[in-house]
Amino acid sequence: MQTLHVTHPLKNNEIPQQNTVLIMGFFDGVHKGHQQVIKTGVDLAKKNGLKSVLITFDRSPRVVYQHVQNFKYLSTEARKQELIQQLGVDYLYFVEFTEDFATLKPQEFVDEYMIGMHAKFVVAGFDYTYGKRDIANMDTLPKYSKNKFQIVTVPKQTFDEEKIGSSSIKEMIEDNNIDEANELLGYDYQNSGTVVHGLQRGRTLGFPTANLSVGKGELIPSIGVYATRILVNGKWYDSMTSVGYNITFAENTGVTVECNIFDFDEDIYGNEVTLQWVHYLRGEIKFSGADELIDQLKKDRENSKSFLFDK
Ligand SMILES: Cc1cc2nc3c(=O)[nH]c(=O)nc-3n(C[C@H](O)[C@H](O)[C@H](O)COP(=O)(O)O)c2cc1C
Ligand SMILES: Nc1ncnc2c1ncn2[C@@H]1O[C@H](COP(=O)(O)OP(=O)(O)O)[C@@H](O)[C@H]1O
Numbered sequence: 001m002q003t004l005h006v007t008h009p010l011k012n013n014e015i016p017q018q019n020t021v022l023i024m025g026f027f028d029g030v031h032k033g034h035q036q037v038i039k040t041g042v043d044l045a046k047k048n049g050l051k052s053v054l055i056t057f058d059r060s061p062r063v064v065y066q067h068v069q070n071f072k073y074l075s076t077e078a079r080k081q082e083l084i085q086q087l088g089v090d091y092l093y094f095v096e097f098t099e100d101f102a103t104l105k106p107q108e109f110v111d112e113y114m115i116g117m118h119a120k121f122v123v124a125g126f127d128y129t130y131g132k133r134d135i136a137n138m139d140t141l142p143k144y145s146k147n148k149f150q151i152v153t154v155p156k157q158t159f160d161e162e163k164i165g166s167s168s169i170k171e172m173i174e175d176n177n178i179d180e181a182n183e184l185l186g187y188d189y190q191n192s193g194t195v196v197h198g199l200q201r202g203r204t205l206g207f208p209t210a211n212l213s214v215g216k217g218e219l220i221p222s223i224g225v226y227a228t229r230i231l232v233n234g235k236w237y238d239s240m241t242s243v244g245y246n247i248t249f250a251e252n253t254g255v256t257v258e259c260n261i262f263d264f265d266e267d268i269y270g271n272e273v274t275l276q277w278v279h280y281l282r283g284e285i286k287f288s289g290a291d292e293l294i295d296q297l298k299k300d301r302e303n304s305k306s307f308l309f310d311k
Contacts, residue, residue, distance in 0.1 A: 029074030106131030209258035
């Protein structure tokens with residue numbers, strides 16, 4: 001897959017010269033609903049001897065249209081790229097979603113980003129919109145298409161009769177429900193971060209914890225303790241992770257993400273790691289002291305190991 005970052009307006013050498021199937025959407029998290037849209041586009045391209053091109057943006061349109069501050073994403077650009085690549089897309093375009101781009105009228109958007117991209121098919125989910133916020137949708141697309149391409153609308157994908165959507169998955173992640181979020185994502189949710197220094201108490205408890213500084217725009221699961229996997233220096237390890245305020249010791253350090261890695265004993269300060277959230281174990285507890293906390297950590301380790309082993 002070839003990835004391009006482009007600014008508006010597109011320059012001629014950035015436009016694919018072959019006929020294409022365009023797959024349109026923001027695709028935050030590339031969940032099962034998104035996967036269905038993307039697979040539909042990839043299959044169509046293969047069947048018709050065309051190139052599949054996925055057009056997405058470098059930031060959520062909500063950040064620009066609704067001025068949402070501190071928007072939290074389910075996937076960074078790098079992660080989105082990885083997930084989309086796995087689905088067999090030929091070209092991935094990240095269009096810079098500037099204020100200028102955001103003022104494009106539907107017909108201008110269709111002319112420049114669909115017809116201009118040599119689309120023979122345009123594939124998107126049932127609730128896709130384009131042009132200035134919410135003014136054009138899949139029902140009105142035939143009108144703008146000038147009969148230059150066919151339109152494929154992928155119907156709502158549901159789980160337990162609810163739409164699979166990035167917003168509801170985010171709510172689950174923020175509400176101790178990582179297990180269901182993982183189900184709807186089709187993979188175990190992950191964050192990336194750098195290992196930073198903590199208060200160096202972990203080692204005295206017999207449970208050293210790699211403290212993660214997670215990228216600002218990434219959504220972190222709610223306060224609690226989780227069975228996790230962590231990628232360190234190219235290798236995955238089973239682990240358990242606490243997201244919490246360390247209320248037993250009440251140092252007012254703010255929320256920390258701390259990962260105790262099983263069967264591991266290396267100095268990894270400064271390392272870039274990836275943490276995969278597999279299962280929610282329990283909430284954060286205020287213990288009467290270190291001994292009680294240690295007893296609980298031993299139980300958490302057993303619970304994590306059996307859960308991760310079964311998976
Ligand atoms: C799996 C796990 C579960 C934890 N659960 C709790 C908890 O319920 N309550 C709490 O106050 N601290 C909890 N902690 C946080 C420990 O208090 C913290 O890791 C320890 O104080 C070490 O801090 P340091 O990394 O700053 O040295 C947990 C840590 C881990 C790794
Ligand atoms: N099994 C392990 N799990 C997590 N970190 C480990 C482990 N073994 C060694 N380490 C190292 O020790 C550090 C954690 O020790 P800790 O006493 O908790 O210090 P800190 O408070 O700075 O996190 C980690 O950042 C890592 O470099």
